Amino acid sequence: MSTPILGIDLGTTNSVVAYTDDAGVTQVITDENGDRIVPSVIHFQSGGDVVVGRHAKQNASVEPDRVAKVFKRGMGTPVFQDGADPFAVDGKTWTPEALSAIVLTKLAGMAEQHFGEPARRAVITVPYYFGEPERAATRSAGGIAGLDVLQIVNEPTAAAIAHGIDQGAADGVLLVFDLGGGTFDVTVMRYTADGSMDVIASAGDRELGGADFDEAIAKRIGDVVERESGLDVKDDPYLLADTYALAEELKKELSTSQTATKRLPVAGKPIMFTLTRAEFEGLIADRVELVEDAVLNALDKAELDGSDVDTVLMVGGSSRIPLFQEMIRRITGRDPQLTKNLDEDVARGAAMLGAKLGGDLDPRSQLAQRPQPKDAASHALGLTLVRGQPQEQYNQVVIPEGTPIPHKGTHMLAAASEGQTELELVLNEGRDEDLDFVRELGKSTGRFSRPVRLGHPLRCELEYTADQLVEVHVYDGETSEHVCELRVQHSGMLSPEEKEDARSFLAKAEVR
């Protein structure tokens, strides 16, 4: 028997690794401290070792320049967020992809410790809004960490699997509300009695999560500290770290209590800080509005009302905040489903999916009875075409999001100008017609063997393969002559040399 396939929730603020055994029982793997949740924070120690998790988070105040966090927001790009400088330590630059590889190395190490032998196969989750470059970067990060990534799966799908939505006896509409530490996703899915689940709409906020709520409380604490002691918490990294830690504690306590009081030592003198739930809700009111906006927006996109939703799953640590549960009740009229360990649901779902993919499940287990999940295009793919008078370029969707892959299709197009001799083929990701709102994935140019007239027929053949390769061929509609081709397959941000460099770093350094 091989080691189980790992289910990994590679989160913005926290990561979790789980597995499902042959009997269909899912367990979360703990680290050396017994922690089930590993903060996605990396501390590059001066000696060359790398610390990931709780200790790295604690070290953020000691050596902030050597600590990387919330890098998932920049996955698929060289930096953590728009306009930010690249993260560099000791002259070496680290991309979000390479940093994610470090976190995955830590999680793989935990699994190895747990099983007593390496566990190399994994299913990794990503937010639904991740496009092809971000997914490719995540897959690449797994590769650098020595993992064989069997599938990249959407977080809401994993959450739904963890809750057994795929074993329902009837059809229905599911809303997955995933408010994590750094991002917020809301996904509307349709599930059927045969266990299939299709995403029909999604919305969210790539820069909204528990960290923002901590920030709001930390600001309030900072004001109180300044008023009572005259100190600016931002001037003292230790005090700043304590302030954020206190803010997080207060936030968590207010999920179960109406009032929370904590003590913060400032210059040897304790300052008592009390926050009521109502005050907390006031502090985050603007963010709450964004959350509600996203939920309503997902329903708008799905052309559904809140009352059409049959089941609501709330996952992600910040879903514990009662205000959001009330919001869901108000919008849908339903009580949301929450588990005690809602930080672990996504990883558990990924592990269950992994077990099914591995084929080692006991056929008598309940999980083995569930249907095999289908892979589908997470985003629409389109081609840049020309229309109208005056002519304008726009994105024409050729593979709608949710299309099962592998997929093959043929589209008839036409030459855009009189005497046209060349053809530019541009593949975009996104469903908007406006080219400013889609992402160009690749382009190529081809030549006709003779000038063609305006409206000359062209046949466009597309193939989207299971290994995420998109291939487009354009043929002359009259002569079947091949005019142009485009092949797009993302493999992450890093070049082969950079990947090798990151691998050798991880081989030498001790990741703890």
Place this chain on the structure above:
Amino acid sequence: MAAAAWIESLDVPPRPTPQDARAFFGVPPDPEAKLDANISRKRRSWRSKTRERRVSENAARKVEAALKLIDILATFVKRGVLEELDLERLRESFVEAPETVVGELDDLWRIVEELVASGRLDEALRVANEARERFAGTPTANAVFGWLAAQASRRGAETTDVLRREGLAAIREAIGAGERNADTYMAQAVLQIDLQDGEGALATLREAQDAISGGLTPWMSSHKCEAHALLGQTPDAISSALVAVTDETTDLALRSNTANALVHLVRHSILPIASRQELALYRDVVDVAAWCASGAPEAEDFVRPYRLWATEAGSRVYAGRLELRTIGAVLTGFLLLPALNRWRSKPQWRIFRDGPGSIPPEIFELVALRDVPLYVHGDAMAKLGWRPDEFVRAGGGG
């Protein structure tokens, strides 16, 4: 996951009507009751475009402009207030302006009309100019250019006489080459009027009447009114105005154009009123202008001060020294007060015309230095022997 077209659309005419604004929010096809919900929905949808994923700076700017546009139109549909300046700026910020290419000459009229309708007059002129070079000597290319010059002359304050003259030359060439239709004749007449050639415009309209079956269109009559007004031919201007507005009662733009022409006539040819006969003439013209303007809000506002002056100008005001009137009245036991008033009173038009020298300053100030007479005499003040800025800080107009 396809969004309803109205959610994605940012198309709005340069001067939207309340119906345009409602359609911007999907009402119809949705019922009126969904207006508020649709406004929120459109706002949410556009806001999500930058919150959900990383977008280019250009896209972020578009979203910002779209959200402001949504706010402006939401205010318009809910409160009836339209911030036109912001609207125009915002439209420019996200309206794509690809360079227009004309394939065939037959497409030229349609393309320029579409460009003009979408507020892209400069692009239309560029296209028409290019077409004149490409299809040199063809009546269509010349007619289109001349028509656009007339459109530009009526729409933009920055239109120069050079463009008007060039447009006039092009349209003459087109008519000479056989392009004889209402549009070309009207464009020629408009350009002549705007170049202050009233006689030329009347000649064009006479030629049009002979060339086009069915006689002058209501708009041609309105332009005829303009030409007569330009020449100070009051009876002809009035009769052309009556024909124009009687023939076409529902076109508010036509009503507005005709009323403006008559106001131009009174400002340039009748004011300042110098006799009872001129007062009667002024009243007649303003009455017709008010009738023409009826139903067109902007034109009604424009004509309103002239109507007020038509009422006030004939009323008499005591113009003698007030203290002498008081003494006279007291000494005669107020028996001679009516006679004193009658003896020393003057109609307001005369006080205004004669200026401040002949009557006590406080009386002059009460009668002449007011918004209404100063406004209506804006262009005619030069004909008076006194200047309002010697007495007041602000005023005038026109």
